[in-house]
Amino acid sequence: QKEVEQDPGPLSVPEGAIVSLNCTYSNSAFQYFMWYRQYSRKGPELLMYTYSSGNKEDGRFTAQVDKSSKYISLFIRDSQPSDSATYLCAMRSGAGSYQLTFGKGTKLSVIP
């Protein structure tokens, strides 16, 4: 079993739809959870950064972490064609650990 599982998609939705992206993980030591957006031929761009369980909202984006289920989600409301990209979840354990464990990424296309 991989440490982080992420459905690679591709996922195609119409403009304006609500998008749900998910990752599951097996390592209960993970405490910091991130979502990165990566456009083609560009580096990953940090979208959301959360610590432990709970929700965090930033504009059209909401990140959820459920540590009891080892499950994290990213919701995109009112999706736009500019949201078309690959979304990578990443996570890290606590103090003293710098290594990120990434999911393989979900490729999202928002169709106008």
Added chain:
Amino acid sequence: DAMVIQNPRYQVTQFGKPVTLSCSQTLNHNVMYWYQQKSSQAPKLLFHYYDKDFNNEADTPDNFQSRRPNTSFCFLDIRSPGLGDAAMYLCATSRALSNQPQHFGDGTRLSIL
């Protein structure tokens, strides 16, 4: 704007010919990382520097080396590139505290002829 800058964006080299990729940062972050990302795969950490302390991942081939002459710059040297080393190479930085996120550059896409 403060950022992580990678040069060049595209690099072509010949099989076995040494190549150096560079990364600079204006964020004044203590930690700098090098990742390898192949098509449709997650980034794979090669090594990182915490200030001048070098930390190699156990499965990083000896063919890959790194230098960090100062806080702002970090280099990735591939001594004898093979066809399997064709990939996107990403540089990232973070503050020393482990609860800080990593910020990535736009990468260098390396092709091997």
